[in-house]
Amino acid sequence: MSADPLHRAGTPQRGKTSRPPDGAAASEIEVRRSARRRRTVSAYREGGRTVVLIPARMSEAEERRWVTVMLDKLAAQETRRAPGDTELAERAERLSAQFFDGRARPASVRWVANQNTRWGSCTPAEGSIRLSHRLQGMPEYVVDYVLLHELAHLLVPGHGPDFWRLLEAYPRTERARGYLEGVAAAARLPHPPGTRGE
Numbered sequence: 001m002s003a004d005p006l007h008r009a010g011t012p013q014r015g016k017t018s019r020p021p022d023g024a025a026a027s028e029i030e031v032r033r034s035a036r037r038r039r040t041v042s043a044y045r046e047g048g049r050t051v052v053l054i055p056a057r058m059s060e061a062e063e064r065r066w067v068t069v070m071l072d073k074l075a076a077q078e079t080r081r082a083p084g085d086t087e088l089a090e091r092a093e094r095l096s097a098q099f100f101d102g103r104a105r106p107a108s109v110r111w112v113a114n115q116n117t118r119w120g121s122c123t124p125a126e127g128s129i130r131l132s133h134r135l136q137g138m139p140e141y142v143v144d145y146v147l148l149h150e151l152a153h154l155l156v157p158g159h160g161p162d163f164w165r166l167l168e169a170y171p172r173t174e175r176a177r178g179y180l181e182g183v184a185a186a187a188r189l190p191h192p193p194g195t196r197g198e
Contacts, residue, residue, distance in 0.1 A: 029067055033058070043070035045137070048116075048187070050074065085110040092129065092147050099169045104151035111136065119180060120146045122153040129154075138179070145176030 028049035033056040043052045052070050054063055089109040096104040107127030115121060115132035122129050129150040135143050148170050156163040167173050 029071075031063060031067065041066045041070060043074055045074065048134075088131065088147075091144070092151060095144060095148055096151050099148060100151060100155065100166065104154040106151065106154060109147070120150045122150040124154055124157050127154060138183075141172045142176045142179050145170060145173060146180075148173075 030046075030049055030051050032051060032053050034053060035056045037053060037055045039055065041052065041054050043050055045051075050071060052067050054066055058066070088111060089106070092104075092106055092109045093102075096102050105127070106122075106129045109129045110131070111133050112130045113133045115130065116134070118132065119135060120129065120131045129147070131143070131146055131150070135146060145167075148167060152163055152166040156166060
């Protein structure tokens with residue numbers, strides 16, 4: 001299964017963007033048909049959607065079947081790759097020990113699927129930290145930065161100088177912030193003319 005969004009066999013014909021079948025994880029599906037693609041089907045995530053590459057000659061019934069198959073394969077890969085809540089809590093504990101002398105002690109740390117405008121959040125009064133599922137699959141140093149950011153809120157609620165001084169201990173803060181800014185900027189980029197049947 002190709003995961004390279006730059007790999008294209010010829011100029012793909014774009015299918016309509018549709019809602020995923022029941023139980024699918026992505027919010028949108030874009031089917032791209034290619035006359036050069038003969039038998040292979042591949043899929044990858046691009047921002048908040050799933051792109052499925054199929055042969056142009058494929059029927060609509062085959063397309064629906066293959067979209068379901070590829071969504072299942074991607075979900076299985078992501079489940080194997082993404083840590084669960086227990087691993088995330090252990091990771092937060094290690095990061096707190098390493099960078100904050102263990103002073104940041106969350107009561108709970110978990111992945112959530114309802115944060116689409118922020119990477120993470122913290123409720124200091126409850127000691128709860130939530131990370132957006134959109135971080136799953138991103139480089140570890142980026143996830144570590146977001147975890148540290150939320151852990152720092154357990155010690156300093158706002159974003160004042162004391163808060164940023166805490167994060168100075170993490171050597172990849174600027175790199176991680178740049179990565180997240182790039183992801184956010186790419187999500188806002190308009191599609192080039194002609195890519196959605198315009």
